[in-house]
Amino acid sequence: MELVQMQKNLQDYTKSLFLEGILDSQFLQLQQLQDESNPDFVSQVVSLFFQDSDRILNDLSLSLDQQVVDFKKVDPHVHQLKGSSSSIGAQRVKNACVVFRSFCEQQNVEGCHRCLQQVKQEYYLVKNRLETLFKLEQQIVASGGMIPAMELGF
Amino acid sequence: MINSGSCSSLMEVDYDDDHSHEELHVLAVDDNLIDRKLVEKLLKISSCKVTTAENAIRALEYLDALTNNDLKVNLIITDYCMPGMTGFELLKKVKESSYLKEVPVVIMSSENIPTRVNKCLASGAQMFMQKPLKLSDVEKLINVIS
Numbered sequence: 153m154e155l156v157q158m159q160k161n162l163q164d165y166t167k168s169l170f171l172e173g174i175l176d177s178q179f180l181q182l183q184q185l186q187d188e189s190n191p192d193f194v195s196q197v198v199s200l201f202f203q204d205s206d207r208i209l210n211d212l213s214l215s216l217d218q219q220v221v222d223f224k225k226v227d228p229h230v231h232q233l234k235g236s237s238s239s240i241g242a243q244r245v246k247n248a249c250v251v252f253r254s255f256c257e258q259q260n261v262e263g264c265h266r267c268l269q270q271v272k273q274e275y276y277l278v279k280n281r282l283e284t285l286f287k288l289e290q291q292i293v294a295s296g297g298m299i300p301a302m303e304l305g306f
Numbered sequence: 307m308i309n310s311g312s313c314s315s316l317m318e319v320d321y322d323d324d325h326s327h328e329e330l331h332v333l334a335v336d337d338n339l340i341d342r343k344l345v346e347k348l349l350k351i352s353s354c355k356v357t358t359a360e361n362a363i364r365a366l367e368y369l370d371a372l373t374n375n376d377l378k379v380n381l382i383i384t385d386y387c388m389p390g391m392t393g394f395e396l397l398k399k400v401k402e403s404s405y406l407k408e409v410p411v412v413i414m415s416s417e418n419i420p421t422r423v424n425k426c427l428a429s430g431a432q433m434f435m436q437k438p439l440k441l442s443d444v445e446k447l448i449n450v451i452s
Contacts, residue, residue, distance in 0.1 A: 178438050185347050185441065193347065201340050228389065235416055236340040239438045 155297040162288045163300055169285070174278050179241030180302060195286050201240050205275055208233045212268055216261070226264065227256040233271070237278075244274040330451060331355045335365045335384035335396065336414070341437070345383065345414075348444040354381075362391035366399060373405055381451050385437075386415035386422065394426060401430040410451055414439065 169175045186193040208229050215226050234249035248271040255263035289299050332354045334345045342358045349356045357379070359365035365384070372378055382400060384393040391399075393413050400406045410432035415422065423434045432451075435443055 181438070181440050182344075185344075185351060197340060197343055200343060204339055231387065232338060235338050235437070238416060239338075239340050239344055241438075 155292065155295050158288070158292050158295065159297060159300045162285070162292060163302070165285060165288060166302060169281055173243055174281055175241045176243040177241065178239065178243075182240060183302060195289075198240060198282055198286075201236055201242070202279060204236060205233060205245075209268075209272060209275065212271075216264055216268060221259075221261050221264070223256050223259050227253060230256060230271075237275075242275075242278045245271060245278055248274045328452065329353060329355050330380040330448065331357070332381045332383060333357050333359060333365060333368065333379045335359045335362060335382065335388070335393065337361055337385065337388045341385065345439060345444075348439055348441055349383075349448075351441065352445050352448040354448060361388055362393065362396040362399075365396060369400075369406060378406060378409055381410050381412065381432075383412040383414060383435075383447075386413050386426070387417075394429065397426060397429055397431055412447060 166175075170179075182194050182197060212226065212229050212233075215222065215229070230249050230252045234246055234253065237243075237245035237249060248267065252264065252267035252271055255267050292299060330353075332349050334342065334349060334356055335358070336342045336345060337360055339360075342360065346356045346358055357368060359368055362384070365382070369379070369382075382396075384396055386393040393415075397411045397413060400409060400411055407430075411430065412433045412435055413426045413431045414435045414437050416437040418436050426434050433447065435447070
């Protein structure tokens, strides 16, 4: 495939993630922090996010599976995940966490279980999409091309 | 060569004495790993020297270590919501210290609650910044502090 086509595919793909609300403008902020001196900054931060989130989701599953749910343990985990997803622009994960926190506040176990499922769903979705995005970038770089800057015309 | 009595050379910490760029030294405090990485990057891009701490206690320990060497940071930027000592409590501790009270403290929070903002400003916070931080916010901040 021609380099120009690959670059266009990447731009279209990235744009679709914004249009679907999977990513928000904070992701663009992240990209602004990347340059030639550290070309892997975004993927590094996102990898950290994946590692951290995997751990948090695991802890949440364990906490919610207890006979007596300790909401004092559950809420801080959700708060953490809300914070980091917000920081990298994972909008739908963040929004799912906001809902989750309100159920924590109400000490609603059923509601929390549903929320956890929702958060997991959104998380796996953004994880999958970002992994694809990074693959597309890698293909471009491997072909000797540059990653095009994101057009903000939408 | 005569040595002075107190052999303190082993304890000397080598701090960069080059002030030609007037590089600000910022202490960034946040319990969230991703946020720490981000704020560090934002500050470095704004030409600051950055030290990060994952909680307020570690932050205070670091500030004490600097104090023992007659040094201080130029700015403290801290998350509000942290387990253990909060950013607000850290702010108060800094402002209570006769040595550190002039150091500007900025509070960051994802929740823009007016009572929270006012409480921080009333206790001496330089600024309250909404998370997630943007590059323009940090650049503006550094301009104000410089």
